[in-house]
Amino acid sequence: xxxxxxxxxxxxxxxxxxxxxxxxxxxxxxxxxxxxxxxxxxxxxxxxxxxxxxxxxxxxxxxxxxxxxxxxxxxxxxxxxxxxxxxxxxxxxxxxxxxxxxxxxxxxxxxxxxxxxxxxxxxxxxxxxxxxxxxxxxxxxxxxxxxxxxxxxxxxxxxxxxxxxxxxxxxxxxxxxxxxxxxxxxxxxxxxxxxxxxxxxxxxxxxxxxxxxxxxxxxxxxxxxxxxxxxxxxxxxxxxxxxxxxxxx
Numbered sequence: 001x002x003x004x005x006x007x008x009x010x011x012x013x014x015x016x017x018x019x020x021x022x023x024x025x026x027x028x029x030x031x032x033x034x035x036x037x038x039x040x041x042x043x044x045x046x047x048x049x050x051x052x053x054x055x056x057x058x059x060x061x062x063x064x065x066x067x068x069x070x071x072x073x074x075x076x077x078x079x080x081x082x083x084x085x086x087x088x089x090x091x092x093x094x095x096x097x098x099x100x101x102x103x104x105x106x107x108x109x110x111x112x113x114x115x116x117x118x119x120x121x122x123x124x125x126x127x128x129x130x131x132x133x134x135x136x137x138x139x140x141x142x143x144x145x146x147x148x149x150x151x152x153x154x155x156x157x158x159x160x161x162x163x164x165x166x167x168x169x170x171x172x173x174x175x176x177x178x179x180x181x182x183x184x185x186x187x188x189x190x191x192x193x194x195x196x197x198x199x200x201x202x203x204x205x206x207x208x209x210x211x212x213x214x215x216x217x218x219x220x221x222x223x224x225x226x227x228x229x230x231x232x233x234x235x236x237x238x239x240x241x242x243x244x245x246x247x248x249x
Contacts, residue, residue: 005231006245008218009197017194018049019184022059022066024201025222028236029168031137032124038069045240048247050074054194056187058180060172060204062128063087082174082204083183084130088190096130096178106132109158116150123147130175137169167202168225181207188215199239201226
């Protein structure tokens, strides 16, 4: 247990904004996204945290999916699709707007990827509306390398302004300006006077960790592949143990 981190979090008490990535941070990475479901202890823990602190989930998953996994009114803020969808308590949903041209190009790129993966085992193509995700956790390593290179080249042709973001056995394609740092900035604008503490485990969390530490908040890197941050925890279980301590009277 990082007692220094626990002490720092407890020091700010009711003015603390806890921001969590989901996959790899709150729950272990699973073979496929649908299997990374929270257990009841985690749901109860987040419910208790939300009663004591301001809590937000910042995920690469679609907003409706992450809210279905964590159906908790106690969670104050939500950012889905790396911040393409943002909802905070008492406010209207904000959603990135794809232009008609952008949507047409994204659909063509999606079709290309589907054809690229046809007949190949171990790949999963996920269309999140604003983001395309190419999962290859169950694919052959050499074949995954070939597919990723072809997908990158095609993205530069179909969607040259879009971002290509690698994650843990996933390659994601996002509109310009959409990232977890921008998502956290939007959430912080609705939480004036709160100290942010962000927990994240992979490259997609790097913009959020940087932003929070630039704002004199607390960055917590989770796991061995996490971007640099002031504090480090070994994995989701270590996060859970920390949060259990935070919930104690």
